[in-house]
Amino acid sequence: MGTKKNRFVFKCLExxxxxxxxxxxxxxxxxxxxxFVFHLCQLTANERAFLDREEEQFKKQSLLVLGMKDTISYIQKTGAKTTEKTFSYEEGTIRATIQSSPSEIVTITLSGTTRNETPIFAVIQYNQTLHEVVEWSEG
Structure with a gap:
């Protein structure tokens, strides 16, 4: 049956x-x-670029959170009022600048870079008596 079908197809195409x-x-x-193949290649490249940007954003966020936690524990251990401290992590490096004010609020400025040299910046206000972050803003 298959050969008859093929003959029919070829007779129609002749x-x-x-x-x-x-x-x-x-x-x-x-x-x-x-x-179609080039379109699929373009879609794959766009998706890969999107995932790379998302991964970099996640690394920036985790680096800021790690820097905030270590800075707060440093303040609680040493009672530092005004100082600078540098923290190095697998994701990158953070420099924390601690500034006290007359109230119980301490302003922490975090700046640094990820391993891919992406700059990050955040300003945190920490209440020492309540032991909580009052305000967080990223730049």
Whole structure:
């Protein structure tokens, strides 16, 4: 049965080939197939770039949180009022600048870079009596 079907298909395509349409049809199908493959490649590249940006954003956030926690524990252990401290992590490096005010609020300025040299910056206000972060702003 398969050979009869193939013969039928080839008999139908034979007049198209004689008239010169077969080459044009194959070129059109090839062009559409190549366009589809290039489209898939572009989609994959865009998705990879998006995931890389998301990963970098996650690293920035985790680096700021780690820096905030270590700075607060440093303040609680040493009682430092005004100082600078540098913390190094796997994700990057953070420099914390601690400034006390007359009230119980301590202003912590975190600045640094990730391993990919992406700059990060945040200002945190920490209440020493309540032991909680009052305000967090990123730049």
């Amino acid at each position: 007049p198209l080939n004689e008239r010169g349409y077969m080459t044009a049809m194959m070129m059109l199908i090839s062009t559409l197939l190549l366009a």
